Amino acid sequence: xxxxxxxxxxxxxxxxxxxxxDLWIKxxxxxxxxxxxxxxxxxxxxIDSQTLVASPGFFDMHVHFRDPGFEYKEDLxxxxxxxxxxxxxxxxxxxxxxxxxxxxxxxxxxxxxxQNSIVDIYISGTITQNQEGKLISNMLxxxxxxxxxxxxxxxxxMNSDVMRRAFDYATPKDLLISQHCExxxxxxxxxxxxxxISVKLGLKGYPSIAEEVILYRDxxxxxxxxxxxxxxxxxxxxxxxxxxxxxxxxxxxxxxxxTPHHFSLTEDTLTSYNTNFKMNPPLRKANDLQAIKExxxxxxxxxxxxxxxxxxxxxxxxxxxxxxxxxxxLETAFGLSVTHLVEENWxxxxxxIEKMSVNPRKILHxxxxxxxxxxxxxxxxxDPKEEWIVNKTNFKSKSQNTPFDNLKLKGxxxxxFNNNKVYKSSL
Amino acid sequence: MNKTISxxxxxxxxxxxxxxxxxxxxxxxxxQTSYKQGDKFxxxxxxxxxxxxxxxSTRTKLSFEIAAxxxxxxxxSFTASTSSLAKGESLLDTLKTIEAMGVQIYVIRHGSxxxxxxxxxxTSGIILNAxxxxxxxxxxxxxxxxxxxxxxxxxxxxxxxxxxxxxxxRVARSNINVMRTLGAEVKFLGxxxxxxxxxxxxxxxxxxxxxxxxxxxxxxxxxxLQKERMNSGLLPSNDEFSxxxxxxxxxxxxxxxxxxxxxxxxxxxxxxxxxxxSYPNCLIQTQVTSGVFIRMAVLSxxxxxxxx
Numbered sequence: 001x002x003x004x005x006x007x008x009x010x011x012x013x014x015x016x017x018x019x020x021x022d023l024w025i026k027x028x029x030x031x032x033x034x035x036x037x038x039x040x041x042x043x044x045x046x047i048d049s050q051t052l053v054a055s056p057g058f059f060d061m062h063v064h065f066r067d068p069g070f071e072y073k074e075d076l077x078x079x080x081x082x083x084x085x086x087x088x089x090x091x092x093x094x095x096x097x098x099x100x101x102x103x104x105x106x107x108x109x110x111x112x113x114x115q116n117s118i119v120d121i122y123i124s125g126t127i128t129q130n131q132e133g134k135l136i137s138n139m140l141x142x143x144x145x146x147x148x149x150x151x152x153x154x155x156x157x158m159n160s161d162v163m164r165r166a167f168d169y170a171t172p173k174d175l176l177i178s179q180h181c182e183x184x185x186x187x188x189x190x191x192x193x194x195x196x197i198s199v200k201l202g203l204k205g206y207p208s209i210a211e212e213v214i215l216y217r218d219x220x221x222x223x224x225x226x227x228x229x230x231x232x233x234x235x236x237x238x239x240x241x242x243x244x245x246x247x248x249x250x251x252x253x254x255x256x257x258x259t260p261h262h263f264s265l266t267e268d269t270l271t272s273y274n275t276n277f278k279m280n281p282p283l284r285k286a287n288d289l290q291a292i293k294e295x296x297x298x299x300x301x302x303x304x305x306x307x308x309x310x311x312x313x314x315x316x317x318x319x320x321x322x323x324x325x326x327x328x329x330l331e332t333a334f335g336l337s338v339t340h341l342v343e344e345n346w347x348x349x350x351x352x353i354e355k356m357s358v359n360p361r362k363i364l365h366x367x368x369x370x371x372x373x374x375x376x377x378x379x380x381x382x383d384p385k386e387e388w389i390v391n392k393t394n395f396k397s398k399s400q401n402t403p404f405d406n407l408k409l410k411g412x413x414x415x416x417f418n419n420n421k422v423y424k425s426s427l
Numbered sequence: 428m429n430k431t432i433s434x435x436x437x438x439x440x441x442x443x444x445x446x447x448x449x450x451x452x453x454x455x456x457x458x459q460t461s462y463k464q465g466d467k468f469x470x471x472x473x474x475x476x477x478x479x480x481x482x483x484s485t486r487t488k489l490s491f492e493i494a495a496x497x498x499x500x501x502x503x504s505f506t507a508s509t510s511s512l513a514k515g516e517s518l519l520d521t522l523k524t525i526e527a528m529g530v531q532i533y534v535i536r537h538g539s540x541x542x543x544x545x546x547x548x549x550t551s552g553i554i555l556n557a558x559x560x561x562x563x564x565x566x567x568x569x570x571x572x573x574x575x576x577x578x579x580x581x582x583x584x585x586x587x588x589x590x591x592x593x594x595x596x597r598v599a600r601s602n603i604n605v606m607r608t609l610g611a612e613v614k615f616l617g618x619x620x621x622x623x624x625x626x627x628x629x630x631x632x633x634x635x636x637x638x639x640x641x642x643x644x645x646x647x648x649x650x651x652l653q654k655e656r657m658n659s660g661l662l663p664s665n666d667e668f669s670x671x672x673x674x675x676x677x678x679x680x681x682x683x684x685x686x687x688x689x690x691x692x693x694x695x696x697x698x699x700x701x702x703x704x705s706y707p708n709c710l711i712q713t714q715v716t717s718g719v720f721i722r723m724a725v726l727s728x729x730x731x732x733x734x735x
Contacts, residue, residue, distance in 0.1 A: 191540075196628035202540035202561030202597060205626075273541030317519055319539035321560070 001422050002026045003415075004037060005381070008049035012056050013354045014368045023054055025377045028420025032373055051385060055353045056369035057089025057378040057418055060330060061149070061360040062233060062257060062305035065091075065121075068109060069098025074310040074398045076110065079330075080119040082308070082397035084423040086330035087380045087413030090120040092364065095131075096154035102126040102137045107145045118421040122364065124149040127166045127177065131155050136166050143173055148364045151178035153233060156214055158184055163218065167225035176364065178231040179218050181240070182281070186210035191321050193267040193282040201270060203320065206282050208237040215240050219247045219254055231363060232256040234307050236281040238291035245300045255363050257303035260329060260336035263292045265403065275316045275323035276403040279309070293346045302359045304352075306333045310399030328397045331427060332404045338384055338411025349384050377417040386412040394427050431731035437555045438543050439563045440604035448608060452573055454724035455717070462497070462720070470727040471500035477530040478504040480557070481518070482538040486691055486715065487557050487567075491534050494722035498730075503530065522546050531733055532726065535559075553729050561595050567690055568601035570721040572609060574714050575646060578686060583610035588640040590615075590672060591650035591698055593622040598690045599650060603629050616640045618672065620661040637672055641679055646686040649674050652698050669697050676702040686710060 005023040010033065012018075022037035023030070026044075065079035074082075083091050093110070095101030101110070107123055114121040125142040129135045131152045139150055150166070156179065157163045163179075170177055187206045192198050194205020215232055222230040232244065235256050247254040261279065266286055269277045277283060295301040309326025316323050337356065341347045347355070357380070361368060369378045392405040413425045432447040443451075458468070476495045480488050483506075495502050503525070516524075518537075525533070532553045535543050540560030547554045558564040575582055587606055593599045593615050606613050607629075615622060616634045624633065634640045640647065656662050679685050687699075687709045695701040703709050 194626070196626055199594070199626045200600070200628040202559070202563070202600065273544045314517070317517070319518055319537065319542045319545060321539045 001028065002041060002044040003422070004039065004044055004046045005049040005052065005054065006046060008052050008054050008381070010054045010371055011350050011353055012369070012371050013350050014056065014358050015370055017371060018350060025379070025417055028376055028417065030371065030373055030375055030377050033371060051383050052414065053349060053382055053384055054371070055380045055382065056357045057416060058087045058334070058356045058380045059090040059360040060088045060306050060308065060333070061092040061303060061364065062259075063091045063093055063308040063330065064096065064310065064326070065093045066310060067097065067113070068106070072398075073312055076113045076121065078396060078398040080114065080117045080121065082328070082330045082395060083119045084416055085396045085425050085427060086332070087334050087382060087416055087425065088119060088330060089378050089380060089416050089418040090122065090361070092122045092124055092149060092360075094153045095124050095126045095151065100126050100131050101142075102129055102131070104138070104141050104145045107142055107147060111146070118416065118418050118423050120418065122366070123147050124151055124153070124178070126150065127152045127157055128162060133157050133159055133162060136162065136169055139169060139175060140173065143175055148366070149176045149178050149231065151180065151233065153178070153180045156180050156182040156184060160217060160221065164221050164225060167221055167228045170228060171226060174229060176229045176231055177222070178233055179214065180233050181211045181214040181218065181235070183210040183213050190282070191278065192270045193284050195267060195285065197267050197270060201273070203270070206280070208239060208284065208288070211235065211237055211281055212239045212243065215243050219243060219252065222254060223250070223252055227253055229253045230255070234259050234262065234281060234305070235301070236262045236284050236288060238288045241291045241295035241300055244295070248300065255302045257305040258292050258296070258301050259305060259307045260333045261327060261403070263289055263296070264336050264340050269403065273320045274403065275318065275320055276327055276401055278320065278323050278325055279307075279327055280325040293341065293344075296341060296355065297346045302355065302363060304333065304337055304355045305360065306330055310397055311401045312399060316401050327401050327403060328395070328399055331395050331397065332390055332402060332409070334382060334413050335388065335390070335409030335411045336404070339409045342384065343410055376420065379417045380413060381415040382411065382413045384411050386410070388412050388427065428731050428734055431728045435729065435732040436547055436553050437565055437725060437729065438547060439556065440565045440568050440601040443565070443605070443608070445608050448569070448572070448605065451569060451721065451724045451728065452576060454727060455573055455720040458723045459720045467497055467499050468727075469499045471495060471498035471730050474500050474532060474730055474733060475530045476500040476502050476532045476534060476726070477525050478502065478534045479521070479525065480505070480536045481507040481542070482536050482558070484536055484558070486718070487536065490715070490718040491557060491722050494719050494726055498723055498726055500726070503528070518542065518546070519549060522550060526550055526552060532729060553732060555725065555729065558597055560597065562597055563601045564597040565601045566718070566722055566725060567598050568605040569725065570714055570718040571602055571648065571688060571690070572605050573721050574688065574710055574717045575686070577713070577717070578710065579645075582606065585611040585646060586644050587611050587646040587648060588614045588616055588634060588644040589648045589650065590637070590640060590674060591617055591621070592652050592656060593617050593650065595621070595653065595656070596650045602648065603631065614640070614643065616672065618662060618668070621656070637674065637678060638681065641682050641685060644682070644685060646688065647674055647679070649687065649689045649698050651690065651692065652694055665697050673698060673700065674703065675700040676706060679703070679706070684708060688714060691715070
């Protein structure tokens with residue numbers, strides 16, 4: 001491997017870096033960064049890069065790789081390749097596997113099956129044993145084996161006392177507790193957002209308050225338990241953004257993420273009863289999208305994460321109320337973010353890189369990435385202006401449950417470099 | 428091709444324009460006036476119709492069956508319990524299977540809202556919605572409005588209150604569109620949990636008491652109250668519902684001539700008292716009779732799309 005990117009724009013918000021230079025990467029290492037690099041090396045691919053940007057590798061802190069237990073939807077290898085194809089050099093996998101990631105055995109299974117991957121696979125563990133919401137998991141043991149975040153994602157820890165115990169138990173190691181905020185009594189049997197549209201379609205509603213009451217409860221609990229680290233997952237409503245803003249203003253160690261689909265799509269799409277618009281939390285209203293974009297702009301929302309949730313066609317091509325929730329997201333995340341956030345002037349490219357690379361690593365206490373000579377490259381290279389049409393048959397995910405097929409997007413990933421490997425995106 | 432309705436399927440009341448409605452009523456009227464017991468029309472001769480009922484139904488299924496028979500269709504009929512759905516076959520597979528047998532018109536009832544839309548996307552055949560979950564039941568709305576048209580001569584300007592569990596009713600959803608398209612004024616009456624005020628996509632005005640509803644209305648369309656509403660805690664009890672929302676002979680005597688309708692089957696003693704059944708302007712039986720002619724009309728008009 002030997003690449004010379006000529007006149008590439010290198011952006012790294014962590015280093016306060018934004019400059020145009022030549023970038024030489026050989027055998028996975030940054031050999032040189034300079035205004036003008038000339039080389040006599042014959043075996044080198046020289047790439048005219050005036051439209052390209054080099055960024056610290058993207059990191060998706062919310063993916064479901066379904067392995068172990070549901071390998072027909074995705075496995076650790078296809079999940080990682082899907083991430084690479086979408087420009088991600090690192091991911092955090094969610095623990096709702098079968099068995100769930102709730103002890104060191106499952107953690108070690110995943111670690112041993114992801115060695116030599118170009119994508120760094122980080123692991124989250126459950127808050128409660130079997131995700132039952134009753135007894136807390138072996139968090140300390142899992143942490144010793146590298147688990148960075150604890151969540152019952154897919155499920156919500158409904159019992160306030162259990163959640164309080166999780167915060168207290170996490171205190172000595174200052175572990176990060178995270179939540180899928182959903183009051184399940186308000187959402188039983190839901191199909192979509194609760195609104196005039198759900199009533200019209202005869203579909204069961206998931207009111208926005210189901211997310212907000214849990215989020216507010218958790219903010220209060222995290223504060224009560226001594227200002228614990230708390231990360232709210234895939235927020236979807238206007239009030240949720242306001243609640244995070246309130247928590248941050250108060251100095252609480254609260255962070256949050258949103259998904260690309262929650263700033264790209266509204267519930268209006270549900271009138272087709274297309275199950276690729278069915279997810280949890282559901283697609284919301286225009287005012288929620290607006291609030292999310294404002295929250296991204298003013299820094300209330302720290303991270304863009306995909307909630308990549310593969311399901312087979314067999315499972316999705318059914319009656320709406322029988323379909324499982326979720327869509328895949330790794331391979332459309334960057335294009336959707338550029339199209340809806342950068343092109344609409346909500347974020348600069350630099351700010352987008354913070355949300356997709358710098359902040360998730362910071363929240364998880366992972367070491368930051370630097371552009372520095374003689375350092376191993378962990379880099380995503382993309383063209384922020386290139387237009388392309390999404391074609392799900394080019395995806396590397398095992399599943400194709402996307403509502404974005406055939407959509408025109410702006411912003412396309414080209415390469416990732418990580419762990420001494422290179423991956424050329426084939427989107 | 429003869430004149431027909433604007434879409435080659437009937438999934439929702441929103442598929443029907445005012446012209447479509449008039450055409451359907453005219454055709455139904457033709458069948459009603461020219462039909463003699465034992466007659467057959469040949470509108471569906473050589474056409475296979477599947478009656479696929481994935482949810483229990485007695486009257487709607489019989490009504491479609493008689494309608495299709497009177498039009499000389501070839502009919503195959505099945506219900507979920509007798510089909511291979513019980514063996515784990517998917518809905519889409521079932522559709523593909525009966526499609527492969529040469530079926531052209533599918534009359535489908537299904538418990539999932541939107542199931543017929545999902546199926547229509549996956550077939551070149553004609554789908555006729557006979558009720559999908561809590562979404563729509565368009566032929567019910569057609570027969571209700573046809574019944575009103577026969578009774579009043581016009582629907583324009585009629586004041587109609589739909590009473591009961593609007594939130595879970597496909598009959599209400601289909602009727603609101605058809606009634607408004609034909610110029611009626613519609614209001615709702617029901618418990619707060621069965622139509623939350625802020626979740627009113629039709630901007631239908633809501634009335635707060637049964638007495639006010641009766642005073643205002645020319646027609647009361649009473650919905651069936653499902654027993655599950657009590658079990659799921661949306662209502663405290665049957666008794667409280669009938670005390671506050673039940674339509675009784677005593678109550679309607681406030682307004683002589685008021686018309687009472689119900690899609691059936693009725694829970695007497697809950698939403699209607701039994702004495703109503705002998706009230707002359709209770710049109711429940713007429714609705715059933717109208718139903719056959721309306722379904723003949725819709726089948727006949729849709730079959731035009733199969734003729735080149």
